Amino acid sequence: LKPFYMHLLPWDENKFIAKAYTKKRPKWIVPVAIFGLALVAFTWYKELTTQIEYSYIISILFSLTAIKALFFIMDYEKFQKWVSGMLSQNHGKKIIVIDILVGIFGLAIIILSILVY
Structure with a gap:
């Protein structure tokens, strides 16, 4: 559900991600x-x-x-550089696409869990 509510609430997800994944590993x-x-x-x-x-x-x-x-x-530094690059390209639109795909994947897992078990 995270990708859905994070894009509906009036806050800047890109700033949050940039703060969570700082240059130095938290x-x-x-x-x-x-x-x-x-x-x-x-x-x-x-x-x-x-x-x-x-x-x-x-x-x-x-x-x-x-x-x-x-x-x-x-290799946190490499991951952080990747995140920074994603945030800087097209104002972080790739992050939104990734969030949508992860949301669909998560919903598929929930549905799979309910139907299979």
Whole structure:
């Protein structure tokens, strides 16, 4: 839902993103990224130790989110430059497109979770 309400509220998302991803890696990045990687590991643990139908789909999708966490930990400067570039091109319109795609992906996951489980 985040992509929908963030674009409906009267505030500048680009300023928020620029503040959240400063040039120097914020202190909250590493603990949050490690927590995310732990969730991915737990998801695979449950996948391998239980017989939940179609759980491999969720495990694979969660594993894809680990890529962002690894960039946060290993190469934050490169990620920050990418974000800065996205914000500077066309007044951040690419960020809006990414948000819309992520929103559609999130809704698909919710619908998949309801229909499959």
